[in-house]
Amino acid sequence: MFSKEYFTYLFKSKKYLLIFILLIAFLNTLGSDNDYVGLVIQGFLCTVMTYLIPCNVFSYVHDRKAVDTFFSIPVSRKAMLVTGVVFCALAAYVPFVVTFSFYAVAESIGIVNYVVFLLKILLVAFTLVVFNTTLYLIGNNIFDGVVMIGAYSMLPVVLLAAIEIFSDSYIAGGGFDTSFVAYLSPVFISTDLFFDLLEASIVDVNHVAALTAYLVVFSYLLYRSYVLRAVERAGTPSTKIYSYPLVIYLYVFLILFMISSSFNYRYVSLGDFVSDMFIVYLMLFVIYVAAYFVYKRKLYFSYKLPLVFVAAALLTLGFSNIARSSKGFGLSQMYDHNDKKGQYVLYSYFDNGIPEEIKEEFKKIEDVDAEDTYLYLNVSINENPTLPKKEMSDDSLALFEKYRKSGIDYFYKEYREGQNSNLNIYSSDGHRYYYAIKESVSYEDLLKFAKDPAIDVILVNNSGEYSLMPDGSIKLLTLYMDTVTYD
Amino acid sequence: MLEINNVVKGFDDKRVLDGVNLTINGGSIFGLVGVNGAGKSTLLRCISGIYRTDEGNVLFDARDTFREDEIRRDIFFANDDPYYPLASNIKSLKEFYASFYPLDEQMYQKTLKLFGLDENRQINTFSKGMKRQTLLLFALSVKPKLLLLDEAFDGLDPLVRYNLKKALYDFIEENHATIIISSHNLKELEDICDSYGILENGKISTYGDLLESKQNINKYQLAFREPVEENVFDQFDVLHMHKEGSVYSLVIKGDREETVRKLQELDPVILDTLAVNFEELFIYEHEGGER
Numbered sequence: 102m103f104s105k106e107y108f109t110y111l112f113k114s115k116k117y118l119l120i121f122i123l124l125i126a127f128l129n130t131l132g133s134d135n136d137y138v139g140l141v142i143q144g145f146l147c148t149v150m151t152y153l154i155p156c157n158v159f160s161y162v163h164d165r166k167a168v169d170t171f172f173s174i175p176v177s178r179k180a181m182l183v184t185g186v187v188f189c190a191l192a193a194y195v196p197f198v199v200t201f202s203f204y205a206v207a208e209s210i211g212i213v214n215y216v217v218f219l220l221k222i223l224l225v226a227f228t229l230v231v232f233n234t235t236l237y238l239i240g241n242n243i244f245d246g247v248v249m250i251g252a253y254s255m256l257p258v259v260l261l262a263a264i265e266i267f268s269d270s271y272i273a274g275g276g277f278d279t280s281f282v283a284y285l286s287p288v289f290i291s292t293d294l295f296f297d298l299l300e301a302s303i304v305d306v307n308h309v310a311a312l313t314a315y316l317v318v319f320s321y322l323l324y325r326s327y328v329l330r331a332v333e334r335a336g337t338p339s340t341k342i343y344s345y346p347l348v349i350y351l352y353v354f355l356i357l358f359m360i361s362s363s364f365n366y367r368y369v370s371l372g373d374f375v376s377d378m379f380i381v382y383l384m385l386f387v388i389y390v391a392a393y394f395v396y397k398r399k400l401y402f403s404y405k406l407p408l409v410f411v412a413a414a415l416l417t418l419g420f421s422n423i424a425r426s427s428k429g430f431g432l433s434q435m436y437d438h439n440d441k442k443g444q445y446v447l448y449s450y451f452d453n454g455i456p457e458e459i460k461e462e463f464k465k466i467e468d469v470d471a472e473d474t475y476l477y478l479n480v481s482i483n484e485n486p487t488l489p490k491k492e493m494s495d496d497s498l499a500l501f502e503k504y505r506k507s508g509i510d511y512f513y514k515e516y517r518e519g520q521n522s523n524l525n526i527y528s529s530d531g532h533r534y535y536y537a538i539k540e541s542v543s544y545e546d547l548l549k550f551a552k553d554p555a556i557d558v559i560l561v562n563n564s565g566e567y568s569l570m571p572d573g574s575i576k577l578l579t580l581y582m583d584t585v586t587y588d
Numbered sequence: 589m590l591e592i593n594n595v596v597k598g599f600d601d602k603r604v605l606d607g608v609n610l611t612i613n614g615g616s617i618f619g620l621v622g623v624n625g626a627g628k629s630t631l632l633r634c635i636s637g638i639y640r641t642d643e644g645n646v647l648f649d650a651r652d653t654f655r656e657d658e659i660r661r662d663i664f665f666a667n668d669d670p671y672y673p674l675a676s677n678i679k680s681l682k683e684f685y686a687s688f689y690p691l692d693e694q695m696y697q698k699t700l701k702l703f704g705l706d707e708n709r710q711i712n713t714f715s716k717g718m719k720r721q722t723l724l725l726f727a728l729s730v731k732p733k734l735l736l737l738d739e740a741f742d743g744l745d746p747l748v749r750y751n752l753k754k755a756l757y758d759f760i761e762e763n764h765a766t767i768i769i770s771s772h773n774l775k776e777l778e779d780i781c782d783s784y785g786i787l788e789n790g791k792i793s794t795y796g797d798l799l800e801s802k803q804n805i806n807k808y809q810l811a812f813r814e815p816v817e818e819n820v821f822d823q824f825d826v827l828h829m830h831k832e833g834s835v836y837s838l839v840i841k842g843d844r845e846e847t848v849r850k851l852q853e854l855d856p857v858i859l860d861t862l863a864v865n866f867e868e869l870f871i872y873e874h875e876g877g878e879r
């Protein structure tokens with residue numbers, strides 16, 4: 102399963118590549134004043150190397166002439182693969198391990214933590230190398246291999262963007278759970294795990310389990326792709342369904358999905374929307390045809406191309422139309438915010454005039470002009486993450502829910518007028534929801550909020566910040582420096 | 589001994605090899621011939637274990653050349669368009685081949701001298717012929733028991749071709765190895781091969797001892813006093829016939845003496861027998877196969 106001869110050959114033949122990697126690591130270490138920052142940069146460089154080194158080491162698979170040489174040598178394909186992967190992983194990460202070892206000694210992290218670190222780095226190194234090599238071998242030639250690495254690596258990012266745009270467009274409050282996207286790429290997981298690496302004693306079970314799953318699945322795919330490979334495909338166009346065809350259709354569909362999601366923003370008829378966006382659709386279609394040219398390596402046009410494109414465009418527009426008319430498939434109502442310990446921040450402006458009660462209270466404070474240029478308030482709980490979490494009352498929660506529902510209604514209105522408030526909710530489980538609300542917070546509600554000891558009701562104007570007290574009085578918190586005159 | 593058992597290999601929808609069966613004994617130089625696209629290179633790659641066969645297998649010394657890696661230590665495939673890593677020279681290639689094969693230093697030095705190649709010069713500065721010689725240098729230096737040469741004589745000047753043939757003779761004499769050479773240059777093959785096989789329509793249509801086959805196919809020229817019916821030749825295995833007046837040129841497959849005796853029974857005025865060369869043998873077999 103491992104060829105010492107092939108490893109020795111790789112080591113000798115790639116010596117300039119190894120010197121280059123070590124040089125970069127050395128220069129990075131020299132150029133970094135902060136050990137921690139230096140390690141982070143080096144970790145990033147190692148991730149980049151997991152893309153570059155397999156492209157170099159496994160390039161022979163894509164070269165028709167080289168295939169004859171490498172696949173006729175007396176080493177089994179399994180051994181060639183395992184040895185190649187081990188070489189890539191070591192070449193990418195040994196400089197980092199060396200640098201970290203110095204860091205570990207300097208910081209006295211202890212032998213157990215150091216061993217945990219080594220195990221985690223081994224997992225990251227092998228997973229990324231196996232993953233990137235599998236993507237590289239999807240193609241039948243070097244160009245296609247590089248394109249496949251790029252296309253599949255970027256796919257989760259484009260998917261995330263598409264979900265975010267859809268969520269912001271059709272789901273009042275947004276907050277669609279996109280955390281799963283982080284698990285769609287081992288590079289994302291490795292990045293998260295990497296920061297854990299520097300805290301060597303921390304083992305994030307979810308990340309480790311996800312990376313292990315990637316390692317197992319992609320090892321199997323790589324085995325099939327390399328050991329069972331029809332090497333005669335080297336240097337030919339990549340025609341497998343999961344190479345260009347799948348990549349082109351996925352990207353075209355996701356981009357069409359993003360375009361159709363913007364339909365909601367514009368509040369125009371479907372016909373006007375398509376008419377306005379015609380140039381965008383046309384440009385995408387040209388790119389789609391160009392992608393087929395790259396795929397086929399020749400000018401290619403078939404009735405299927407516009408047919409598929411138009412079908413996908415209609416499908417995404419139809420989906421958007423349903424999402425729009427069904428108020429985001431009712432997803433905004435699905436989130437039940439009974440989260441008393443979440444972070445709630447309700448900003449309100451007073452475009453229609455400051456409540457008389459507040460004006461009167463301001464008059465009681467010397468040198469403060471209630472009719473100042475602006476006034477807004479901030480009703481918040483748990484805004485400061487460094488302080489212990491507080492729990493609000495049921496009444497306060499009901500008040501926040503009232504404004505949230507008002508925000509939902511406002512979001513789905515055909516014509517939106519100017520907003521006077523907005524509500525941000527960061528729930529305890531890590532989701533963020535944002536609601537624009539038409540009306541300002543009423544004085545009665547402000548008093549109710551003020552009566553909850555867990556909630557801060559802060560009034561802000563040009564002069565400074567004030568706290569609304571449960572009895573309706575106003576207390577100065579901070580006077581802004583530029584309003585203070587010194588004799 | 590090399591045994592090729594019902595080997596099938598296709599690319600996409602096209603079957604290039606469609607049930608190739610062939611046995612080649614040790615110590616022979618086998619010429620593999622066929623028209624362009626017949627599948628000669630594909631067959632050599634199946635033999636060397638580079639390509640996985642769709643059906644059938646290739647056994648060398650009773651071991652599967654694709655599945656058993658160790659047997660490939662005894663096999664060397666010299667393709668028609670060699671691969672050399674960027675900025676490599678003969679010395680660095682020597683490291684590569686020495687890593688995987690038992691490289692014979694004496695043979696290496698002897699062949700290097702024979703070809704007159706510079707060990708330290710970068711291979712990308714070599715001519716096409718020199719690049720081929722470089723691969724042949726290693727093909728001989730690793731002393732394989734089975735040497736596969738694809739279009740071996742292409743791009744070589746006459747002196748190098750002569751040197752290569754000499755090296756191959758010496759090599760086979762010293763090592764009792766098997767050599768399979770595919771080439772379009774049948775004259776070159778005729779000089780060096782003792783057996784041959786013609787690959788046609790995905791199968792070995794004809795194979796055997798070259799000398800015997802050449803003796804078995806002869807060209808006959810006959811002239812008659814009176815015109816004769818052409819069906820008088822139906823009793824022969826005629827591969828090619830040309831008629832000019834009452835003079836017939838025939839290429840007939842079969843025992844020479846027996847054929848001459850039968851032709852004389854037709855009472856020709858003139859009967860001449862001429863030997864065919866390998867190129868003619870290939871052409872007439874190919875024509876016969878197509879007919």
